[in-house]
Amino acid sequence: MGIISWIIFGALAGWVASMIVGTNERQGCLGNIVIGVIGAFLGGILVELLTSQSMNFEWSWRSFIVAVIGSVLLLAITGWFRKRS
Numbered sequence: 001m002g003i004i005s006w007i008i009f010g011a012l013a014g015w016v017a018s019m020i021v022g023t024n025e026r027q028g029c030l031g032n033i034v035i036g037v038i039g040a041f042l043g044g045i046l047v048e049l050l051t052s053q054s055m056n057f058e059w060s061w062r063s064f065i066v067a068v069i070g071s072v073l074l075l076a077i078t079g080w081f082r083k084r085s
Contacts, residue, residue, distance in 0.1 A: 009036065010039075013070075017075055021076065036067060043070025046069075
């Protein structure tokens with residue numbers, strides 16, 4: 001995927017994850033993009049570690065679900081650290 005595809009994919013995944021976690025009101029479009037792209041990367045690493053299969057990110061439902069799961073995990077981790085401080 002190109003950089004524009006990563007941004008669009010990340011924005012969608014971050015937005016869905018923020019609605020699941022309940023942080024949609026606190027972060028804007030840029031926050032959704034950052035969370036989605038980092039979450040997609042995190043989700044891809046987790047899939048590779050757990051299944052020993054390489055994760056190829058293209059526009060597919062599997063990639064989107066992995067990106068959303070990674071984004072939800074990232075939002076949960078950052079929320080946990082915010083509560084502790």
